[in-house]
Amino acid sequence: NSTTQHQVDFNEDTGDVTDTWSGGQKVGDSSTKITDLVEALGNLYPCKEDNLYEFGIEAESRPVIPFIGRGKIDADNGKGSFAFGDEIIYMTKGDLWRYRIGRGALPIGLNTIRSWREIAALNTPKDGRPTFGISVGEYWYYLQNIGEESYLIQARKRREGDPPGHELIQHTVLKIPLSKGLGVDSRNQLWIKGASSSVARRDIRVIELANDGSLDTKDRKGQADEPHDIFFDERNPGRPQDQVQLRRYTVEIEGDWDATTALQLRIYRDSGLTSALMGSAITASGVTTRNWTVGTNDTCYRFRPYLRLATNSSYTPKNSQPDILRVIIGIRFPEIIRIVVN
Known part of the structure; x- marks a missing residue:
């Protein structure tokens, strides 16, 4: 009391x-x-x-x-x-x-x-x-x-x-x-x-909220004129002693994508304090692949994918549902070639 x-x-x-x-x-x-x-x-x-x-x-x-x-x-x-x-x-x-x-x-x-x-x-x-x-x-x-x-x-x-x-x-x-x-x-x-x-x-x-308490409502996604960030787990390819080469960055998206929704593909490498932007922003649904330029900031021991969806002031959350289905990072391990000299 x-x-x-x-x-x-x-x-x-x-x-x-x-x-x-x-x-x-x-x-x-x-x-x-x-x-x-x-x-x-x-x-x-x-x-x-x-x-x-x-x-x-x-x-x-x-x-x-x-x-x-x-x-x-x-x-x-x-x-x-x-x-x-x-x-x-x-x-x-x-x-x-x-x-x-x-x-x-x-x-x-x-x-x-x-x-x-x-x-x-x-x-x-x-x-x-x-x-x-x-x-x-x-x-x-x-x-x-x-x-x-x-x-x-x-x-x-x-x-x-x-x-x-x-x-x-x-x-x-x-x-x-x-x-x-x-x-x-x-x-x-x-x-x-x-x-x-x-x-x-x-x-x-x-x-x-949706009926089950989740955020999975139809439309009503995000906010207008705001950046929306998705930081994924840091990835180690499985052989931490080996430096790998990053080859491609693929994303599959569907739904309401247009000029009001710009998706940036970014990535952090090792202990870097800034993320690298892979190509121009994506504004249309489908499968998009960005390739690294060989020999240009494309090697690391570990990496963290990062997506930024930037909406502009014309975006209408109540009527929009831009969905991100999957993200794939293609890498290449060092190759060991056995040579026999006669």
Whole structure:
């Protein structure tokens, strides 16, 4: 309640906020406040500044994540936590925690993807703070905040047919000014509340979701007059000791491509801080191949494909669906030719 901020009060009347609330139970000690309440499987889970708690009516509430020390107490811990089936997703300053009811807890945030390292050439949200999440169908959406910027992250559980890897498949949907609030309405529209220190950037954004909670809606792709970037994983051809030669860059696209949608084929090589542009932008659907000029910036030990779709002010997201089907990088390994001298 408002005066004893580590206590959950009860209402045995109508449940109206004007009724008398009393007979509550304290959650943990009084040094930390309750920041959110989550319900799952008929049980209540108070989120506090120091931990996630399992609420007890006939017994004391207990913290359920034993790995969070008292040194990690923060006023925003727990805000925007949510339930997903038999799991509670608890937001903290240090990580995104998954507590599976009756079993245990595990950090599953972006910083737990071991194969993902910081790249000097790219701005990434890996070291940001997860906050304010929601589940829609099998999909999760949450904000990863860094300074005055927020990254909207979409995540889902890895399932049959997906390649092996981390428990979650996650990617950035949108980079926007700092935001601190997510919600979804009965029409499957995702609402994002801006919280930037600049009034001019403190917007409320709405994204229409598909019926299954995904972003796979018909049309309604992207934004007008904006660049849209897709950074792929860094690729090592399988023989890290060998330098390879890049030969061709192929992309297959379909749908609504025209002068308002220009697709640039770019690539990072090794530890390069700038990407190389392969030929002119593509504005028509079909299969397009760009070939490297032999002997000109075409060798590397590892590479990262990067696509940039730049829309102009005439692009109409509501009626457009430019789809990228596949990207292929053709390479050539060093050849060893055996010569027998008689």
